[in-house]
């Protein structure tokens with residue numbers, strides 16, 4: 001019997017590794033993408049994703065063996081499918097609303113080819129209610145079939161991270177919620193056939209499964225915001241937040257994350273807004289209780305303010321930044337990832353420019369043209385002597401051995417990810433700063449102590465003078 005066909009819609013950083021995973025587990029896989037270059041490259045046995053260890057070799061082998069191919073005709077591919085996995089992006093617009101355009105287009109194409117008894121699985125991160133109340137009716141109207149009786153429908157959040165996808169697929173339990181019990185059963189059977197993990201967590205509904213990914217990412221955003229609040233407290237009081245967090249986390253119930261110059265990427269700064277949209281949709285509060293999700297809302301604002309806070313720290317150390325050249329190390333949203341989505345580098349650039357600084361940017365994962373296209377002025381080594389301050393924004397491995405010696409006029413290095421070697425920087429006569437290192441508090445304490453010493457000296461001198469000039473007592 002020929003292998004059953006699984007279709008993966010969206011062959012990006014996540015979809016292509018998923019297609020490989022399913023093909024390795026005995027399915028014949030057709031990958032669908034609207035980008036003709038992606039389709040062409042895959043059919044030639046080449047992966048357009050280079051960051052995933054083992055992916056390029058696997059694509060070459062599976063295409064050659066006839067177990068994986070790509071097409072831009074999603075409808076035709078779905079006609080042959082027993083299972084369809086959808087992993088096209090949902091983006092966020094400027095008003096922080098989910099933009100479902102790509103997902104709706106993919107859903108319409110799927111609906112037009114949908115056959116009875118096919119399983120449709122959405123894995124893209126979605127606002128609560130999207131699968132059951134928005135996508136199911138779209139599939140039904142395009143196909144003329146009923147979800148839950150003619151075809152099976154389920155939601156399963158994709159929780160892997162790009163760069164470690166095959167490892168994560170082995171390690172992380174799979175969370176699944178079906179449109180109805182037969183849909184859940186079909187989804188669990190599919191995942192048992194393609195995953196190495198034996199743990200599948202069944203949620204009561206597609207809404208519940210959507211909720212899981214949103215709270216997972218929002219928890220991390222709120223945790224980081226709390227760490228950032230602790231860091232600012234440490235700065236104010238002359239304490240070392242990094243040492244305090246390490247000590248606190250030695251207790252098994254404490255999992256405080258790391259303070260930093262900000263939170264970037266497609267997930268953590270985005271999905272709290274998907275959750276917040278759900279909160280805004282609730283018009284009636286239980287017993288008139290306080291508005292929903294105040295903490296996540298505040299956490300977003302705190303994390304986005306950290307770039308300005310970092311610049312303020314720089315200003316406290318250097319004085320006015322007007323006309324000063326500041327170099328940002330790393331425009332990617334995090335270390336060793338070639339992605340710019342919601343990078344804190346952009347917030348840093350804006351905060352620096354607002355203060356009149358001349359901002360340069362470096363990133364070993366991007367060419368000068370790409371850095372310029374992203375809206376930054378690329379740093380060239382000939383400008384090193386003009387740089388007065390450096391901010392590490394993305395902790396790329398390459399920056400661990402960064403050569404600070406050519407920066408002969410650099411006075412301050414602000415380590416925004418607690419990733420640099422303080423001693424190496426200080427050995428060059430530069431000041432090392434980290435968020436939450438307590439130096440503003442300590443310098444205030446020193447100033448206060450010096451002021452108190454001066455006051456004490458002045459008052460003892462005054463007492464001595466008064467004693468000298470006091471008239472002798474009469475007796």
Ligand SMILES: NC(=O)c1ccc[n+]([C@@H]2O[C@H](COP(=O)([O-])OP(=O)(O)OC[C@H]3O[C@@H](n4cnc5c(N)ncnc54)[C@H](O)[C@@H]3O)[C@@H](O)[C@H]2O)c1
Pocket residue numbers: 009010011012013014015032033034035038074087088089090102103105106123124125126158159160161162266
């Ligand atoms: N990137 C991550 O680290 C990550 C981690 C976990 C989950 N996710 C989830 O995966 C989703 C996809 O992320 P990604 O990083 O793979 O995105 P990506 O941008 O790398 O790839 C998306 C692909 O979908 C294709 N596409 C867009 N519209 C389409 C359509 N109508 N039909 C077919 N293909 C279409 C694009 O051409 C692109 O190749 C995210 O929105 C997120 O919900 C991503």
